Amino acid sequence: MGIDSIKSYMSELLKKGQREDGRKIFDYRKIEVEVNPLARACGSARVRIGETEVLVGVKMDVTKPYPDSPDDGTLMVNAELIPLANPDFEPGPPSPQSVELARVVDRGIRESGAIDTAKLCITPKEKVWTVFIDIYPMNDDGNLLDAAALGAIVALKHAYIPKYDEKEEKVLYKELTKEKLPLTCLPVMTTFGKLDGNVFLDASRREEKSYDGRLSIATLENGAISAMQKGEAGTFTEKEVFELLGTAIEKGKELRGLIKKV
Amino acid sequence: MGGKFGAPDKMIIGGKRLDGRKPDELRPITIKAGVIPSADGSAEITQGETKIVVAVYGPREVFPKHMSIADRACVECRYDMASFSTPERSRPGMSRRSTEISKIMAEALMPAIYLEKYPKTKIDIYVEVTNANAGTRCAAITAASVALADAGIEMRDMVVAVASGKVDGKLVLDMFEIEDNFGSADLPLAYMLRKGEITLLQMDGELTKEEIQELVEMNIEACKKIYAMQKKALQDKYSVEKKAMPDAGEENGN
Amino acid sequence: MEKVFVNDKDIVIPGEPLAEGFDFLPAGKAFREDEKIFASTIGLVYVKGRVIKVIPLAGKYMPKRGDIVIGKVTNIGHSGWTLDIDCPYLADLNIGEASSEYIDLRKASMNQFFDIGDYALTEVTAISEGMFVKLTAKYRPYRRLVGGTIIKVSPTKIPRIIGKAGSMIKMLKDHSNCDITVGQNGLIWIKGDAEKQALVSRIIKVIEKESHLPGLTDKIKHMLEGGK
Numbered sequence: 001m002g003i004d005s006i007k008s009y010m011s012e013l014l015k016k017g018q019r020e021d022g023r024k025i026f027d028y029r030k031i032e033v034e035v036n037p038l039a040r041a042c043g044s045a046r047v048r049i050g051e052t053e054v055l056v057g058v059k060m061d062v063t064k065p066y067p068d069s070p071d072d073g074t075l076m077v078n079a080e081l082i083p084l085a086n087p088d089f090e091p092g093p094p095s096p097q098s099v100e101l102a103r104v105v106d107r108g109i110r111e112s113g114a115i116d117t118a119k120l121c122i123t124p125k126e127k128v129w130t131v132f133i134d135i136y137p138m139n140d141d142g143n144l145l146d147a148a149a150l151g152a153i154v155a156l157k158h159a160y161i162p163k164y165d166e167k168e169e170k171v172l173y174k175e176l177t178k179e180k181l182p183l184t185c186l187p188v189m190t191t192f193g194k195l196d197g198n199v200f201l202d203a204s205r206r207e208e209k210s211y212d213g214r215l216s217i218a219t220l221e222n223g224a225i226s227a228m229q230k231g232e233a234g235t236f237t238e239k240e241v242f243e244l245l246g247t248a249i250e251k252g253k254e255l256r257g258l259i260k261k262v
Numbered sequence: 263m264g265g266k267f268g269a270p271d272k273m274i275i276g277g278k279r280l281d282g283r284k285p286d287e288l289r290p291i292t293i294k295a296g297v298i299p300s301a302d303g304s305a306e307i308t309q310g311e312t313k314i315v316v317a318v319y320g321p322r323e324v325f326p327k328h329m330s331i332a333d334r335a336c337v338e339c340r341y342d343m344a345s346f347s348t349p350e351r352s353r354p355g356m357s358r359r360s361t362e363i364s365k366i367m368a369e370a371l372m373p374a375i376y377l378e379k380y381p382k383t384k385i386d387i388y389v390e391v392t393n394a395n396a397g398t399r400c401a402a403i404t405a406a407s408v409a410l411a412d413a414g415i416e417m418r419d420m421v422v423a424v425a426s427g428k429v430d431g432k433l434v435l436d437m438f439e440i441e442d443n444f445g446s447a448d449l450p451l452a453y454m455l456r457k458g459e460i461t462l463l464q465m466d467g468e469l470t471k472e473e474i475q476e477l478v479e480m481n482i483e484a485c486k487k488i489y490a491m492q493k494k495a496l497q498d499k500y501s502v503e504k505k506a507m508p509d510a511g512e513e514n515g516n
Numbered sequence: 517m518e519k520v521f522v523n524d525k526d527i528v529i530p531g532e533p534l535a536e537g538f539d540f541l542p543a544g545k546a547f548r549e550d551e552k553i554f555a556s557t558i559g560l561v562y563v564k565g566r567v568i569k570v571i572p573l574a575g576k577y578m579p580k581r582g583d584i585v586i587g588k589v590t591n592i593g594h595s596g597w598t599l600d601i602d603c604p605y606l607a608d609l610n611i612g613e614a615s616s617e618y619i620d621l622r623k624a625s626m627n628q629f630f631d632i633g634d635y636a637l638t639e640v641t642a643i644s645e646g647m648f649v650k651l652t653a654k655y656r657p658y659r660r661l662v663g664g665t666i667i668k669v670s671p672t673k674i675p676r677i678i679g680k681a682g683s684m685i686k687m688l689k690d691h692s693n694c695d696i697t698v699g700q701n702g703l704i705w706i707k708g709d710a711e712k713q714a715l716v717s718r719i720i721k722v723i724e725k726e727s728h729l730p731g732l733t734d735k736i737k738h739m740l741e742g743g744k
Contacts, residue, residue, distance in 0.1 A: 013714055018711060020714045020717060
């Protein structure tokens with residue numbers, strides 16, 4: 001292998017605190033959030049981070065609870081990395097990348113207790129609401145993780161529970177109640193890249209092609225962390241991780257500010 | 263098929279349909295070209311409440327290699343419905359219905375493409391239905407044709423598609439969901455206007471020979487209107503670039 | 517019947533009728549069917565006398581003999597290198613076409629000339645029946661592109677990035693002190709100070725996106741001089 005000159009140029013820029021697209025190390029690209037663009041979902045969001053665009057839809061259905069938590073509603077997160085969004089995505093069964101994306105978003109929400117599952121119980125041991133979160137990237141220009149997690153929490157925040165006909169035991173999907181899906185907090189994800197020893201926030205697809213590794217940190221408003229994930233083959237030192245925890249908490253505040261505005 | 267559970271008593275009242283349209287009236291349509299930066303070409307269409315995004319990738323290398331055709335491009339289409347596009351959450355991934363629609367969509371678009379200009383390549387057409395409210399395959403073909411043009415792929419003509427059918431004993435154009443569910447016949451058609459060639463034709467239900475003739479003619483009339491919208495979508499995207507083009511002498515676009 | 521259906525510099529779409537009559541000559545992305553001429557792509561039509569020419573406004577790069585292209589080395593074989601020139605076909609740089617001097621493999625290994633991951637400026641010399649693209653890098657300015665960065669733009673926008681008689685590229689080079697090489701396949705190589713490379717990359721993206729807006733040259737000058 002020859003020298004990867006694009007990587008060494010990106011590394012040189014990062015050492016000077018700069019990025020190819022003009023950003024600083026810990027800058028996000030421009031973030032836009034659209035609430036409930038999907039007519040048929042209980043709640044939905046379209047999130048754009050730069051040219052990355054993700055659609056997230058929340059759907060609810062009545063199901064049997066798990067035996068070990070008979071009074072709690074359940075959560076299911078799914079991501080479809082459809083080939084429409086990126087020339088490198090292939091059609092077919094879910095790739096490891098899409099499963100990882102869904103599971104990391106899932107943990108950020110589930111472990112924070114953001115969804116008040118006790119309030120999603122209809123009849124203990126028999127009927128509870130299941131919340132389905134479906135993530136569809138429409139254009140991948142890097143950092144799908146943060147866009148998906150942001151889309152998921154915005155869609156949840158603006159979701160209404162559908163009507164349930166107890167007699168017929170049918171969910172009336174076309175009729176939403178005025179009752180909002182019960183949320184307790186707003187977990188958000190911040191993902192850092194690392195290239196040649198330099199850490200930075202919100203990698204573009206071009207940066208993702210050159211970086212060695214990434215670290216995703218989901219934070220809550222009380223300063224707690226609800227999920228972490230190191231990805232790709234690169235490594236992080238403990239010192240880097242400790243510092244990034246602080247940065248993640250700060251950046252989380254910015255993202256939460258955006259959520260509250262829409 | 264009439265008299266199904268949940269069907270409205272009447273779907274045409276005083277010559278008007280439940281959404282206020284006349285029998286031969288299209289739903290409002292908007293088409294936008296170039297919505298997915300990662301793709302080589304793309305388009306978004308809304309037709310009533312139906313909403314679809316199409317991306318085109320290619321012509322590009324064929325994998326695996328033995329799938330390539332020596333003297334022309336192969337075309338593959340993937341029609342997919344997002345899990346949140348239907349009232350009840352649909353299971354993600356390809357259903358048998360999606361697989362069939364993907365196949366006939368590719369076949370509806372291939373006659374328009376100069377496949378022989380791109381030997382040994384592949385053109386991928388990816389369709390995502392984000393909100394389904396009847397007429398998705400036709401709207402998808404209309405949008406796919408715009409996406410192919412947006413990708414700069416050489417074509418003989420645009421392909422336009424629309425469905426019509428029979429509701430409450432009347433022949434109607436461009437059904438919406440209730441009409442689609444409780445109507446008695448459905449006839450989707452894709453068409454190349456320049457030479458009058460039908461590239462997709464399906465029908466289900468029960469119709470007479472005369473009714474079929476009337477529906478086909480109604481579809482073709484509607485295709486002319488939709489063609490104008492396809493053209494406008496492409497002109498809107500590219501008109502901004504017009505001013506920046508140098509004179510013909512500086513180019514060698516052979 | 518002789519008739520032209522379009523005006524000079526109209527935007528036309530695939531299948532659109534442009535003119536009728538056997539005296540007219542289709543050029544570029546225009547084709548004849550019987551007495552009529554049609555466009556085959558989204559493009560701008562130029563009506564110059566009897567010539568009806570369509571210049572495409574979009575499309576992937578398709579190789580032509582004589583094109584100067586930038587490629588990335590993806591494989592080293594026994595008799596040459598395989599290059600990705602961002603088109604649907606792989607391109608081949610034979611060992612005899614790599615240098616103006618004889619390459620003696622007993623004295624040198626192939627990756628001393630071009631290693632995997634390297635970029636090279638080459639010329640398309642032939643496209644065979646089976647769509648095999650042949651390249652040469654035998655003479656100057658064809659060479660290995662050492663260091664720098666590569667960006668990708670739509671090949672249809674290359675003329676605008678070069679500018680009238682090369683004016684845009686010259687301005688970029690002069691103000692940034694970067695070496696800039698443009699491939700007709702849409703790949704552009706930029707080499708200079710890392711910050712200047714990034715600046716030129718951003719400016720080229722602006723030209724690609726906003727080439728239609730008035731005052732583009734002023735905006736680019738402003739960016740080059742350190743503005744936003």
